[in-house]
Amino acid sequence: MSSLKKLIPTLDALLPELEDIYKDLHRNPELSMCEYRTAKIAADYLERYGYEVSREIGVTGVVGVLRNGDGPVVMLRADMDALPMAEATGLPYAADGVTRNEDGVEVPVCHSCGHDMHVTWLMGVARVLSEHRDTWQGTVLAVFQPGEEVGVGAQNMIDDGMIERFPKPDIILGQHVMVGPAGTVGHRSGTILSAGDSMKIKLFGQGSHGSQPQTSIDPVIMAASTVLRLQTIVSREISPQDQAVLTIGSLQAGTKENIIPDDATLKLNMRTYDEGVRDHMLGAIKRICCAECSASNAPRDPEFTTLNRYPLTVNDAKASTQLAEAFGNWFGDRAYETAPAAASEDFSVFGRAWKVPYVFWFVGCTDPQVYEQAKAKRQINSIPSNHSPKFAPLLHPTLRTGLETMLCAAFAWFGNAE
Numbered sequence: 001m002s003s004l005k006k007l008i009p010t011l012d013a014l015l016p017e018l019e020d021i022y023k024d025l026h027r028n029p030e031l032s033m034c035e036y037r038t039a040k041i042a043a044d045y046l047e048r049y050g051y052e053v054s055r056e057i058g059v060t061g062v063v064g065v066l067r068n069g070d071g072p073v074v075m076l077r078a079d080m081d082a083l084p085m086a087e088a089t090g091l092p093y094a095a096d097g098v099t100r101n102e103d104g105v106e107v108p109v110c111h112s113c114g115h116d117m118h119v120t121w122l123m124g125v126a127r128v129l130s131e132h133r134d135t136w137q138g139t140v141l142a143v144f145q146p147g148e149e150v151g152v153g154a155q156n157m158i159d160d161g162m163i164e165r166f167p168k169p170d171i172i173l174g175q176h177v178m179v180g181p182a183g184t185v186g187h188r189s190g191t192i193l194s195a196g197d198s199m200k201i202k203l204f205g206q207g208s209h210g211s212q213p214q215t216s217i218d219p220v221i222m223a224a225s226t227v228l229r230l231q232t233i234v235s236r237e238i239s240p241q242d243q244a245v246l247t248i249g250s251l252q253a254g255t256k257e258n259i260i261p262d263d264a265t266l267k268l269n270m271r272t273y274d275e276g277v278r279d280h281m282l283g284a285i286k287r288i289c290c291a292e293c294s295a296s297n298a299p300r301d302p303e304f305t306t307l308n309r310y311p312l313t314v315n316d317a318k319a320s321t322q323l324a325e326a327f328g329n330w331f332g333d334r335a336y337e338t339a340p341a342a343a344s345e346d347f348s349v350f351g352r353a354w355k356v357p358y359v360f361w362f363v364g365c366t367d368p369q370v371y372e373q374a375k376a377k378r379q380i381n382s383i384p385s386n387h388s389p390k391f392a393p394l395l396h397p398t399l400r401t402g403l404e405t406m407l408c409a410a411f412a413w414f415g416n417a418e
Contacts (some may be wrong), residue, residue: 004407004408007258014221015399018403022116022399025120025386026111028097031082031099032081033146033152033153033156033323037412038060039055039061039080039146043064045123049126049127049130051130051140057162058157058162059156063141064141065140065167067141068139072413073168074173076125076142076173076174077145078121079118079144079174081149081150081153082109082115083112083113083114084147086389087112087389089389089392095110097109103317107164110389112352113387113391114177114365114386115394117393117399119397120402121175122142125407129410136414138414140191140410145157148345148346151196151346155346155408161396163353163354168356169350171319171357172347172358173410176360176361176362177386178364178392179371179386182364182368183364183393184397185361186362187320187327187337187359188320188340189316189320189321190314190317192313192314192315193340193344194273194310194344195275195311195312197282197306197309198268198271198306198354199305199306200307201265201305201312202264203259203289204219204299205263205264205302209260210257217296218296219253219262220299222298226289226293227266229288230248230268230288234281244271244277245270245271246268246269248267250266251264287372310344311346313348313360320359323361323409325412338361340351363398363402365398
């Protein structure tokens, strides 16, 4: 019997404890860079099972190191933060509290992206690896990362000395709970997640009374024209063979119907799968905004502020082949090659900084019957997905599957993934 198969009874016995951990984390979400309680739970758990634990890395990040003889260094990563939105799942363990954001404003908060599941998975894997050191050799880095939702957490940890303080990984592994039949795992070589860029653009006009528009330079008109013109970047400047998305999610201007304001602010988000397309779109956004302001005789150029930037997540080809083989051997037809997702992640920051290969994959969390019914009706998009207030992973078998995927992936490098 292989080393991984020997752990099946251990996984079965561990599930009740992990279910309790997951429900507790779900009830008590924390905003990005404020994951103090979550980080303490993870760090205390690692210490209990013999890891060398470093806390408060990049504010709230946690790194646990478990050395077990000669062998590869395998880094396993989970993100911890929740989102400023109200939960509407109706679950008995739903989050219903509020907290204050970085501006001091009271907001609801919930784990509508699934990071509570990620933390639970890694805690479980960390315990299994500690209690069964006879099944593998090498070093494990268990990394609990803050601030993924705001795109700064991974870089914060790097800036706080991760590369100098910890063993250099041979491979970095990560996973994300996603819409898909629970019990399945989706993997691919190459690009699996898009690059993401968000920015704020302030347009400057000249305010006046609503009854005297001739004395104004109206930033509302300027903003409206800009929004429409920005929509032509994807439809008219990007090849149909290249995937890209540009969304203006916020347009703010003025306070009263009879006052023409001095300025207007747009907030936009774009997703791309190619660095050339990304660079072109960023240039086109600035070109169009400046041109529209010039056409309106604006008193000054627009002001551009980057809100966040997520790099492409591009799985290493050789490592992806190794992982796909391990998943295929373990999960059979429950492992499949997935298409790239339009979501973005800062997971790849670790691999880019260390200059080592990384692989990221998806774990399905939807009731298989619900998924198949929606698929048959061509209504997959009707299933509440990540960031929906109704996003609610099916607890079982999702909890078990995520344990198996991360262990299977780790053992693919430790040499026992069968």
